[in-house]
Amino acid sequence: MSGVEPVETALRELAPAVLGVLVRRHRDFDACEDALQDALLAASRSWPVDGRPANPTGWLVTTATRRLVETWRRDAARRRRESDDAARAVPPGDPAPGRDDTLALLVLCCHPALTPPAQVALTLRAVGGLTTAEIARGLLVPEATVAQRISRAKARIAAAGARFAEPSPAEREARLPAVLEILYRIYTEGHTASAGEDLQRPDLGAEAIRLARQLHGGWPGHGEVTGLLALVLLTDARRPARVRADGALVPLAEQDRRRWDRAAIAEGVALLEGVLPVAEPGPFQVQAAIAAVHDEAPTAEETDWHQILGLYGVLEVLAPSPVVTLNRIVALAMVEGPRAGLERLDDLAPRLEGHHRVDAVRAHLLERVGERAAAVAAYRRAAQRTLSGPEQRYLARRAAALA
Amino acid sequence: MKYLVMIHSNARFQERWEGLSDAERADFGHAHLRLRDELAASGELVAAEALADPGLARRVTRTDGRTAPVAPGGDGPFAETKEHLAGFLLVDVVGEERAIEIAGRVPDAVWGLVEVRPVLDMSQWDG
Numbered sequence: 036m037s038g039v040e041p042v043e044t045a046l047r048e049l050a051p052a053v054l055g056v057l058v059r060r061h062r063d064f065d066a067c068e069d070a071l072q073d074a075l076l077a078a079s080r081s082w083p084v085d086g087r088p089a090n091p092t093g094w095l096v097t098t099a100t101r102r103l104v105e106t107w108r109r110d111a112a113r114r115r116r117e118s119d120d121a122a123r124a125v126p127p128g129d130p131a132p133g134r135d136d137t138l139a140l141l142v143l144c145c146h147p148a149l150t151p152p153a154q155v156a157l158t159l160r161a162v163g164g165l166t167t168a169e170i171a172r173g174l175l176v177p178e179a180t181v182a183q184r185i186s187r188a189k190a191r192i193a194a195a196g197a198r199f200a201e202p203s204p205a206e207r208e209a210r211l212p213a214v215l216e217i218l219y220r221i222y223t224e225g226h227t228a229s230a231g232e233d234l235q236r237p238d239l240g241a242e243a244i245r246l247a248r249q250l251h252g253g254w255p256g257h258g259e260v261t262g263l264l265a266l267v268l269l270t271d272a273r274r275p276a277r278v279r280a281d282g283a284l285v286p287l288a289e290q291d292r293r294r295w296d297r298a299a300i301a302e303g304v305a306l307l308e309g310v311l312p313v314a315e316p317g318p319f320q321v322q323a324a325i326a327a328v329h330d331e332a333p334t335a336e337e338t339d340w341h342q343i344l345g346l347y348g349v350l351e352v353l354a355p356s357p358v359v360t361l362n363r364i365v366a367l368a369m370v371e372g373p374r375a376g377l378e379r380l381d382d383l384a385p386r387l388e389g390h391h392r393v394d395a396v397r398a399h400l401l402e403r404v405g406e407r408a409a410a411v412a413a414y415r416r417a418a419q420r421t422l423s424g425p426e427q428r429y430l431a432r433r434a435a436a437l438a
Numbered sequence: 439m440k441y442l443v444m445i446h447s448n449a450r451f452q453e454r455w456e457g458l459s460d461a462e463r464a465d466f467g468h469a470h471l472r473l474r475d476e477l478a479a480s481g482e483l484v485a486a487e488a489l490a491d492p493g494l495a496r497r498v499t500r501t502d503g504r505t506a507p508v509a510p511g512g513d514g515p516f517a518e519t520k521e522h523l524a525g526f527l528l529v530d531v532v533g534e535e536r537a538i539e540i541a542g543r544v545p546d547a548v549w550g551l552v553e554v555r556p557v558l559d560m561s562q563w564d565g
Binding site for chain 1: 439478479480481482483484485530531532556558559560561
């Protein structure tokens, strides 16, 4: 992934279309996906040397098909089908990629029979065109773990009888939330803070943005598809200010906003403005709108908390969760003051108890009303309970500063 | 989410172990291998190892830039340790419920010697 970067990028763009053609023609998703990986590898070796073919999709389909035929020839059990498949194998003219191949593949990879970690791995490979080794480095797990996850996922899909087909409009709407959820998960998995660039580690955040863009290319007017793309762009815009040189994460209020990516913010805001007035509202659009309000504030103090409070109210109706409720309380405390926030926190305590962020929010509010001892205790409790390393360090630092 | 499934041991466990029949010990070992194979096949296993005797542990201190390994049994704080880590599984799973389910299948769990701890996630925070 150094000097050949443009070829790698081009290949990943082509991957879903090529896989779509292969699976529609030969059906066997597992074998087609393996053949695609071989073809991508062959292209990454020969294109930089021999130059890119005039018809890159056709080249990849032909190469992958040859691999498929070779596999079948070796497979004695399939001998009887071999002649038919070999006959079908030579593409008659240009292969025509299906319009909805990317979504059809995403729907297949996010099949409900699979666990989210399996959905993530399969999506990165089949739709993203990443190798097993790249996915493993991206997810920080051994390559063998990812390889097993992918082969188990393919077996599950086959056992569930799932077929590759362009989803009907009704299916598309039914399966889209799971697809968007997985793309967002890939984005957050790739969000890891690290001191210095790890050149060996593929940027899963950038990969998620690319996939969201590809999906959006097929449905430019779809509210939630657009909402997801806007959300990842508006969140990613803060990335340059998110990590200190020592690798520690910087909280939103303390970030140097001059380092935010203005172009990404402008793109995210424009996307949102295009769909918000016309599309059916959904959780990704609302979360993107909240991110946009933060991104458009020149300083943390100038944040429009009234608007954020209203948006969290909407989000709580569309996608209720303890995290959303806690964030609404944070916004409420910014609008009505920390006492009001603490009261709401007490009211909702039974519903939120046990959630690790309750103590963190309580600690911040106690600090703001000047109850230092109670704030220190709450910060320490929060630091003990969080599963996030950067948050743990941050909370311990706040406790130490006040104690 | 990654979880460390820690398998502890102690002197009482040793006594119980010695009281088992050969067949029972073999079952115990097979159950360990089966669990490990299943987790490898499901793509949830990150690493799994059994540790050598705690008597072989070396406590390491570093003073003035020099590393000095110290054998246990001396004056170190570990000399009094009654429970020790005998092995571990590092798994990457959907969530805590699944990690607990895995821990429950570790044969040593019948003696209450298995503990599950979440691994800190260095990426997930949007303060």
